[in-house]
Amino acid sequence: MTDSRMTRIALAVAAPVLALVTAFVITSVVLILAGDDWLGVWGQILSWPSNRTMVNIVNSATVYYLSAVAVAIGFRMNLFNIGVDGQYRVASFAAAWVAGEAWLPGYLNIVLALLAGMFVGAMWAGIAGLLRVTRGVSEVISTIMLNAIATAVVAYFLRKVAIRTEGSNIISTKPIAEESRIPGIPFLGGEIYGFVVVAVLVGVAYWVVINRTRFGFDLRAAGQNESAAVASGIDVKRMILVTMLLSGAAAGLVGMPLLFGQDYAYGSTFQSGLGFAGIAIALLGRNHPVGIALGALLFAFLDQQSNPLQILLDVSPDIVKVTQGVIVLAVVIAYEVVRRYGVRIEQRQVAAALDAETREKEVSA
Amino acid sequence: MTVATDPVAVAPAKSRFRLSWPWILLGIAGILVVMSLLRIVTGVDDLDSSGTIRATLIAAVPIGLAGLGGLWSERAGVVNIGLEGMMMLGTFGAGYFGYFYGPWQGVVGAILLGAAGGLLHAVATVYFGVDHIVSGVAINIIAAGAVQYLAGMAFTGVPGGGQTQSPPIDRLPSITISGLSEPLGEIERENWFVVSDAAAVLRALVTNMSVLTIIALALFVATWWLLWRTAFGLRLRSVGESPAAAESLGVNVYRYKFIAVITSGGLAGLAGGFLALVAANAFRDGQTGGRGYIGLAAMIFGNWRPGGLFAGSMLFGYTDTLRLRGGGETVHALLLLVAVFLVLLALWQWRQHGRRSALIAAVLGVVVAGIYMVSDQVPNELATMTPYLTTLLVLAVFSQNLRMPAADGKIYRKGSAG
Structure with a gap:
């Protein structure tokens, strides 16, 4: 597997992870500002679901x-x-x-x-x-x-x-x-x-x-x-x-x-x-x-x-709607950011390769 | 090889219709005559009573303000489908600040929360280059969740409030000129052709007029002046028409887009605030009821101009009012008007050589007239869809004569001008 392929896969994974982390942080900030028990909320949401909940999911x-x-x-x-x-x-x-x-x-x-x-x-x-x-x-x-x-x-x-x-x-x-x-x-x-x-x-x-x-x-x-x-x-x-x-x-x-x-x-x-x-x-x-x-x-x-x-x-479950909305917005933004970053890396690689080529020519000339 | 002719060049250049004062006055007079005729033919007096017109104004203002928000944003090239969400934020802002601090603070709160939504939209679409509709949809989801969550926290346990609604808020001042209101009321009751109808309109304007309604009307004029009569407005519109050209002339495209979209959010927030402070006197969950979208449609109907938007929002406000006041019976009277409109449309299309669309319009007109004849009221469930159906019908008829800003909805990256 080549380096560029590795970067591409890493970038593809990076976007959703970035979005999830963003959503997690923003939701937590909202919960903290509102004075709700934010650790408790995440403790419940991220706990392993019971069998009945699994079926519902x-x-x-x-x-x-x-x-x-x-x-x-x-x-x-x-x-x-x-x-x-x-x-x-x-x-x-x-x-x-x-x-x-x-x-x-x-x-x-x-x-x-x-x-x-x-x-x-x-x-x-x-x-x-x-x-x-x-x-x-x-x-x-x-x-x-x-x-x-x-x-x-x-x-x-x-x-x-x-x-x-x-x-x-x-x-x-x-x-x-x-x-x-x-x-x-x-x-x-x-x-x-x-x-x-x-x-x-x-x-x-x-x-x-x-x-x-x-x-x-x-x-x-x-x-x-x-x-x-x-x-x-x-x-x-x-x-x-x-x-x-x-x-x-x-x-x-x-x-x-x-x-x-x-x-x-x-x-x-x-x-x-x-x-x-x-x-x-x-x-x-x-x-x-x-x-x-x-x-x-x-x-x-x-x-x-x-x-x-x-x-x-005693926390309104509507808070996850905020999480869901933020995930959607964050994921499209993250894809865009990651894409721009990928393009920049590619440009740099191409530029480096071209530089090397011209230098070789100059040497041989 | 044959040389293809450019269809645009072949078409004769049509002189564009300009909306000037004589036309506006003529239009108002025409509407009065038609409404007066319709009132007499159908015998439904509530069609243009001063009560209906006052209610129309109250229904039209939120739609118009949301549309004005859409106008600002789209004139700068950003499609704003998040208006609905920004309106929701506005209703909550008005409810929260209105109840805990006072009605004027509620107005400010509504504008600020709406503008916050606008800022989010601007960051996503302008800075990060996210698709405008995607960002708008996401903002609507976030706003709906945020408002429900915040309302649950702010108003549960407060006397008169609850999970989904705020306690009653103090009213904003409203103006009545009693010296005019009384005599106009007398003339209205006489049911004279046209005269009584004109009196009804004037009476609605001088009775119980909320200050916020007047501010909203002023905002229409202010928007027109700012966007079409100042250098600032020219630059803002140039950003929506051709950002590359604007940038090459030294306009900071991002800054203008940000200003436009944040203003857009503020106006949508104010629209929500109007719903909570004037149309009702409390915040309720789901109060916006899709008015942000209707505002967007009113703006498209108005060809991205304040005057047209005003007419559009009055039309939608009117249909919304009819279903709320009279329900099925009044909406039924409106069917006759729709039938006449469709037949006129068919004739006009025939003259424009649109044979097929003329036929469709004529058939629809006959069908609507038939429904009017055989029934004596529209079922109440169906009456609720009047404003939405009107929107669809109006867009279907007019959307081909419209021209949106050339770079509307297109993503622009700084430095693309080269």
Whole structure:
């Protein structure tokens, strides 16, 4: 292994480490300034998780992972799909309704519901794609607006189809029948979502499509240099639309582990805000399927480990949101700093090599 | 080989429309006539009552201030999607300093906390060259977490406060000119065509006008003057149009970007402060409700100009008010206006030879008119999406006539001018 290769690997590792340390320091400073027991907080968060917490971490990481992959598909094409949040809520509702109606028996019902969810997610993202391609509306703004519209639309349709549980204000779709649920996988004495398998498959498919197909090549080319892509005959408008549809279809899967493995219905208490975590995790994992998996586990770890903080130390667990946000900002800054440092090292090496060459020539002349 | 013709050179040079005083007055008169007609046709008097207009102003100011923040930052070439987070910081600043020290201290606190968010954005985007949207998203996450954490600490156990909200804050002074307010109220109640509507507008302006609203309006004028009438403003805008050229003329690009983005944060913070101090009278978690993003959309709608931004924020403020005041019924009346607007748009597009878009607009117009005919109110759940749907519709129609600063969102490294 050459020296330059060693430096490159060292630099690649340096960035995330630098970011984690920064986040650790900033969070600690906030805790100290606020007069909270900062050592106690880190003692709890960094302790070895119990088996039950482990199961929760894997479960919540699965959901985060799908969300981040959906965002990452857009990122590879330079599209900011901030609307994963709205897309997965619309899709989860549609899938829950389809599954609850149970038109098909057993596992076929699951397949139908998943397809319905992916289709609705894709269509919802497609609105933003269509507006971008035909009217030149930035997808950043349109997806944010579509998130808010999704809330209204889902609330409206939920009231139309919902059944009310006796003695409670929570309304939800019809629960999914026993035989159409996805069984869990035994893990450390508990059960993790069976959907973990699907999440892994989605990750593999993402990697293969992006890195090993003509389509993926076009997508990356269009994302990195649009004019070069146009010059080589790529229809960028079509790529934008297709990418948005794919991203939306992936977003359609985000709520499914919860739907088929935990809640079995879509109600007013269905988990929201997963799309924004997905953005952060996609950035953290640099859009790489393995990186995203590590990022999702890190976020889930911080979430689950901070849960008992309120009871144990009377510290609000919201402090880890600051940590998570700082990690995201710090990681992009760290990558930039490390890149600049790497470039400088390279320039110095090249300059040194050139110097040596000219000196040799002068000697021989 | 054929010689490719430059499509830009072939297109006839269109003389740009300039917004001048006669046009502004004509526009206001036109809006009054349309609203008056709509009020009479639909019979919904609340469409432009003085109460609605006052509420519109209160809803529009935070959107407008956030948009003004976006304007400062984007005029210097930095996209600021972190406005939402800076607004959240502003709401907390207003809540904390407003409750513990007094309302004016709350205003200062809101501006300072917002500016702190702006500083973070400036350091990340200008100094470290991070992608502007990435940094903005991260700031929104950090701000949301920080505000929840800090609010939990500051307000739990305080009488009237709690984990997610502050106790009531003292009000800022507001101005009423009773000599004008009373007689205008009488004219408004007469329901005369146009006259009553004009009276309603004037009455809203002289009744219970918060000082902070007046300050916000002054900030619009100040921004216009600073950015378009001073050397400072010219330099700041040149940084957003062509940083390399600006630097070659001796402008310190980084310094101007920093000033712009920090000001942007301060304005967004003030927008949040307005929400906590004037629109409500306490800090509440989640008070911003996406208004930072709507402010950004209002700025785009306004073509990165203060006048257009003002019109945009009034439009969004108005739709937001309608859903809050009348709910489904008033929003339903608005459908008729949307239908008419779409049909007019279709005609205009037809003249511009956009046959396909004309057809789409016409079909949409007919559909909306049909919905208006067959229903008698919009379900309340759907009424909540009015401002967001308006934003989308407006952007879809106008975004192709807009021109953003040439170097907006582009990362500039010092010394690139060579």
